[in-house]
Amino acid sequence: MLVALPEPFSFELTTERYRSFGRDPVNVWEDGRLHRVVAGRELALAPAPGGVRVEPPARGDVEAEVRRLLGAPFDLVGFAAHAETADPLLARLVRALRGLRPSLTPDPFEALVGSITAQQVSLRAAVAIRCRLVERLGERHARAWAFPTRERVAAASPDDLRALGLSTRKAEYVVSLARSDVDLHRLAALPDDDVKRALTALRGLGEWTADWFLARHLGRPDAWPAGDLALRKAVSALYLDGRPVSVEETRAFGARFDRHRNLAAHYLLVANRVLA
DNA sequence: TACCAGGTAAAAA
DNA sequence: TTTTTACATGGT
Numbered sequence: 001m002l003v004a005l006p007e008p009f010s011f012e013l014t015t016e017r018y019r020s021f022g023r024d025p026v027n028v029w030e031d032g033r034l035h036r037v038v039a040g041r042e043l044a045l046a047p048a049p050g051g052v053r054v055e056p057p058a059r060g061d062v063e064a065e066v067r068r069l070l071g072a073p074f075d076l077v078g079f080a081a082h083a084e085t086a087d088p089l090l091a092r093l094v095r096a097l098r099g100l101r102p103s104l105t106p107d108p109f110e111a112l113v114g115s116i117t118a119q120q121v122s123l124r125a126a127v128a129i130r131c132r133l134v135e136r137l138g139e140r141h142a143r144a145w146a147f148p149t150r151e152r153v154a155a156a157s158p159d160d161l162r163a164l165g166l167s168t169r170k171a172e173y174v175v176s177l178a179r180s181d182v183d184l185h186r187l188a189a190l191p192d193d194d195v196k197r198a199l200t201a202l203r204g205l206g207e208w209t210a211d212w213f214l215a216r217h218l219g220r221p222d223a224w225p226a227g228d229l230a231l232r233k234a235v236s237a238l239y240l241d242g243r244p245v246s247v248e249e250t251r252a253f254g255a256r257f258d259r260h261r262n263l264a265a266h267y268l269l270v271a272n273r274v275l276a
Numbered sequence: 277t278a279c280c281a282g283g284t285a286a287a288a289a
Numbered sequence: 290t291t292t293t294t295a296c297a298t299g300g301t
Contacts, residue, residue: 022299115282122281125299167296169284206284230282269282 001057003066004050006076010099011047014070016274017103022127025134025145026110035144038065038106042141045070071101073219079263087256089238090264093271102266104219108184109177110147111217112199115209116173117166132164154178173204187213192220215262224261226251231265234272 015034018027028035034045039062046053054066067073076099083090105111117133118126137148137156153174161171180202187195192214199210208227215223225231232250236242245253257264 116284118281119283120281120296121283121298122300125281125297128299129297162297165298167298169296173284204284208283212282225282228282233282 001054002048002050003052003054003058003063005052005067005070005072005101007050008076008099009051009070009101010097011045011052011070013097013100013270014103016100016270020273021123023131024127025131025138026147028144030143035142036069037139037141037144037146038062038069040146042144065106068104068106068219071103071219073104074101074263075221075260076101076263079260082257082260090257090267093238093267093275096275097267097270100267100270102216102219102263105217107147108187108213108217109150109153111213112177112184112205112209113148113153113174115212116170116177116204119170119206119209129165133161133166136160136164150178150184170204176203177205188218192222215265220262221259222261224251224254224257224265226254228265230269230272234268237272237276238268 015029018024018034019029026036032046036043036045038058041056041058041062043058043062043066044055045066046055052066052070054063058066080091080094083094105114113133114130117130121129134145134147137152139146156175156178158168158171158175161174162168166174182198182202187198190198195214195218196207196210199205199213200207206227208225211223211225211227214220215225227247227250232245232247235250235253236245239253254261254264
């Protein structure tokens with residue numbers, strides 16, 4: 001079956017991040033297709049005119065999740081128009097990366113645990129650790145694994161996670177998040193600042209993690225992870241001739257992308273990675 | 277071998 | 290209040 005996506009859409013660019021940091025058993029790239037478990041069933045996604053081909057055919061709610069996974073909610077047209085009038089460099093990146101729709105992580109728990117594993121360490125290291133976590137506590141399907149459920153993680157001990165390569169501290173963060181009484185799905189109803197407050201009140205979730213939750217789970221247009229080292233390096237390399245920038249400077253720099261900070265952050269990161 | 281990598285909380289100053 | 294430190298792994 002065909003799942004339509006708004007133009008422009010590039011399957012290749014949108015899935016780039018699933019091929020760049022090592023083996024990911026949750027988002028499996030094989031034979032030019034992306035394999036992922038959605039609502040308990042493994043799907044294979046392949047590029048098709050006007051969107052993606054999904055096999056096997058899926059129900060309506062599954063289709064909605066696939067569309068989020070491929071960044072359907074983003075306003076690429078408005079973003080391109082903003083870039084053309086406000087920022088010539090960004091306009092060039094938008095043309096070079098035409099159709100890049102940042103992938104949204106469909107599940108809030110998966111998004112947060114993924115971020116915790118990525119705190120401070122390289123993404124290659126994070127992916128290797130996450131891989132062991134998934135194959136220990138997740139559910140195996142044909143080619144892909146379902147990310148571990150919150151219930152399954154809540155039943156694990158910090159020592160179990162420590163044995164997978166998480167630090168003692170991070171193992172505690174992950175287990176206590178799973179066991180907390182916060183309703184992660186309810187956060188979608190709150191404005192950005194309230195989401196950040198709710199998340200950073202939890203141990204192990206700082207501003208960086210909350211910003212990426214807004215950006216890559218909720219797809220909020222103005223999420224801007226100013227504390228992100230890779231984003232700071234991208235701003236430095238693309239706009240400032242390599243001069244290092246502080247977190248505060250990066251935060252202020254985001255003003256020029258007003259109402260489109262999320263897309264801008266993703267375009268800068270991908271540009272700095274693949275156009276270098 | 278060191279050192280850095282898409283942070284965070286807690287100790288020390 | 291602000292600054293410093295520990296943390297565990299993977300890649301170079």
